[in-house]
Every structure is written in structure tokens, then in C-alpha cells.
Amino acid sequence: MKPRIEVVAIDCLMVRLFDAIAETNMPWMLAATQRLRSGFGAALVDLVPSYTTLMVHYDLGAVNPAQARALIERALADLQPQAQGGGQCHVLPVWYDLSVGPELTLLSQRSGLAIDEVIRRHSAHEYQVFALGFAPGFAFMGLVDEVLATPRLNTPRKRVAAGSVGIAERQTAAYPVVSPGGWNLIGRTPARLFDRGRDGYSLMQPGDTVRFEAVERAEFIKLGGDDTPLEALA
């Protein structure tokens, strides 16, 4: 493991660890995150993980670019993958239903699987949180079963309900708040994904794992879910 360090801005360096998205990247990414956080200490402004990279944003008043590069090299020397168990495991209840997940039909047609089987496959896997982005608390998770992989909608929706669970290619995610969105929607979770009053703010953090659990409408409502059909939001 010899990460590449690239210049991206006056106070940012990109640490490139991998060239492809894989679940096996995660133990390395977690280990590198920990090492960089402790290596930079207070000189670290932000550390932005994505699928294969960590962007190090450092305090340019505290360290210069050469020092930052040296800090990264020192922090990542002899990097070893972190044993699993670093992140939390979340179980997200999902009401899979056509009224809140209209693309269940599309996924069923594309895969040749019955809708129940689409749901079973989506909820069977324990997903990894690769990165957060697009909106606060929006977690990019994967990898979704290859037969369910579906490209984004040609025309994104103007309004996607909060809690909507979707698939794009081999990724899955849930929308924390109402927003525009182009993912294929298959259900809705009542879980509060981003809460400014919560310690850590976001329910899911990079490196966590997530399992979706199918629940009935009654349970979804009991957990605080909003069953307003998607078309009523448009």
C-alpha cells in the first residue's frame, strides 16, 4: 500500500489509496483516516473521505504544503488495514411499497425478478458507507447486488420525499431531507438521518455498515414515517 499524494488546492492534498471502488477498500480507508486525524491534530481542518480517496484540508496558517505532505507520508507509513468493527452497524427499517418507491416496478422488469425478490435482495446485504455527500447526512452505500444495478433516472425528480431509499448503479442511499433527486426509488425509511441536535449530527458516518429491514406500513407509521405518496409531493 503506497498511497499517492496529489495537489488539489492551496490548503488541500488528495490522498489516493485505490483506483477502483471495492468493499475491501474500507479497512484501509478507516485506518488511514485514524492515522491522518492523529497525525495532523489541530492542524486538520477537514478530512473528506470518498470511495478511493481522502482529501486532507489543513490549516494553511499552521503548516505549509511541504510540511503537510510530510505529515501525510509519516502518518501513512506502514499502513495496516483496520480490523472490521471500526464503524457502527445500523439497521434501517424500510417500507418497500410502490406508493413511495415507484421504481420497484422498473427494477423488477430489468432484473426479471419478482418485486418481493427485489426487496429481499436489497435488504439481504450489509452495505458499507463509502462517503457522505450531496446533502448533509446523505450516505453513499454499496455495493448493491449486480442484478439490481440501475442507472439514474433520465430526468431527476424535482422533489424526493425525506427518507426515500433509492438505487443508482450499484449504490444505494436514503435522502435525509426533501430534495431533488435522480435515484430509482424503492421505499422509504422513518429513520432520522441528519439531526443537528444529535452528537455527531449524521446517523451514518463513513466506515459504518448498514442493513435495510423490510417493515409493514403500520410499523413504518408507528416509527414516525410519513406515508404521503410520492406523486402527492410533486
Added chain:
Amino acid sequence: MSRLLIEASTPLCLLQDAGRFGVRHLGVTQGGALDWVSMSWANWLLGNALDAPVVEITLGGFTVQAEDYCLLALAGADLGAYIDERAISPGRSFILQKGQRLRFTQPFSGARAYLAAPGGFDAPAVLGSCATVVREELGGVDGFGKALAEGGRLVYSGTGGAMKVLSAPDLQPGKPLDVIVGAQIGQFSGQSLFDAFNTAWALDSRADRMGMRLLGAPLQYQGPSLISEGIPLGAIQVPPDGQPIVLLNDRQTIGGYPRLGALTPLSLARLAQRLPGETVRLAPVVQQTAHQQHIDFMKRFTTT
């Protein structure tokens, strides 16, 4: 406590500070004053911390009436500001007597003015900052990301008195924007690299706090498609149509378009004062050189 009643505002008049940090890995954007130099200057004039909460007024259309005796400072663009009927130029502190109005009419020079008050305007810190990000419903006077609106109030509790004098930071508005070239620079065609740094770029009207689009010769990226990664402030991303977009304070935190590089903070402050239709030029700069220039520039705010 001193109060100002907002009598007129627009969606482009926002409470800002330096932005939100330490939360980018949660998908939370940075936010903060686009022209951070003018924000710092307005605060400096009152002896504030450079990042104390200020009002960012873009293009004008903002009026406040003092409900108490108020000490304020103004920096950045000349947006045709008046105290009652008397014109006031930016780059100074001033007093509003109870009942007097401060209004911003229209842009004469620059795009964004910054209004500061002793100790900064009162606002709750949300995720460590009061920077208003409407899209994320974070920051602002109410804490929920609302733009300043007619009928609302600006309040400050500081006393001031530590006023300082500082000559106008010279942002050299005509100078090219410095770009720290990024790792993907070699993946653009030779012609594109020539065009990027030797032709004029017009600022598109499609511009907001997330990004500003540059119009000119389309740039051609020849490398492989990219996996989304962190986006720094000032990144110049090139979507498939070849028209670059400078990503600003309210940008998304990760993205997958190739990048020419990233503007320096000083260049970002200059760009924040440019209007759609104007042209800019880009110039490559080495990271270490830009860093030293930045450190030197900041000395003006530390010497008394």
C-alpha cells in the same frame, strides 16, 4: 444591545462568517463569505475577530433602520450605500443614530458588500458556524438557513471601541485569477491548456454561491472517467460540455468531474466581486508560491 430593523432585503442578503469546518465528511458544505477579504476588513475596522458574523449584501436592495445607536463598518463592493440621503463609501466604520436608515441601492463597483458590527451580529452557532446555507437549512439569524428578510432584526451585543485603521487591501481586480494546477491537468488536450491560460473567460449569468460558470473555448478532458472525490474550495471543474465551473463556498462536498485545479483564496475574493458578463483570465501558480503569497497578505491583519 443594539438593534437594526430590516426594511428591505433579497434572497442574496445573508448572514455569513468564515464557514463551517470539521463537518465536510458528513456531507455538510462549507458556506461562509464569498469575499472573505472584505469580510475580514469590515471586522478589522471594528477590532473584531476577522471571522465575526457579518451581513453579505449581494448587488443591493438591502435597507436597515437603527432602533438604537449603532456602530457599524462597511467593506467590499460599492453598492451605492446611503445613510438617509448622504452617500457613504465602503472601507470605513460609521455611526447610525437611532432612526437613521442605511440602504444599499445598486452596484457601482464590485458585487458584494460586507456590513460588520462590534463583536459580530448575534446568531446561534449551528455545527460551529452561523454561515447561512439556505439549501441545507443551516445558519443565519434563526439558525435554520433563512436569508435576511424584511421585518427581521439584526442585533449585536459587543461594545466596540477597539477601532483600527487599515488601508484598503488591494485585491488588484484586473489581475488574472491564480489557479493551483491539479493532478488531472495533464489529461486535458494541449490546445485546452493553451486556451485555459491564454484566453478570456466570460462570467455566465448562471452563478450563485455554489459555483460560477465560465464561458469560452470548450476545454477537452481526455482522461478516464473519475470516481467522486472531495472538492476543495475554488476547484475549477470541467463538465462534459467543456465550460468550466468555479466551485464556491456552498458547493457539494464530493463530485466526479475532472478539474483544472483550484483558485487561490485571494483570487476567490477577487472573483466574488465580479459580475456576470465581465471577463476574467486564469494564470497557473505553484502551490508553495501561492501559500507564501497568502501568508504575506495575511500579515496586514496582524500588524497593528
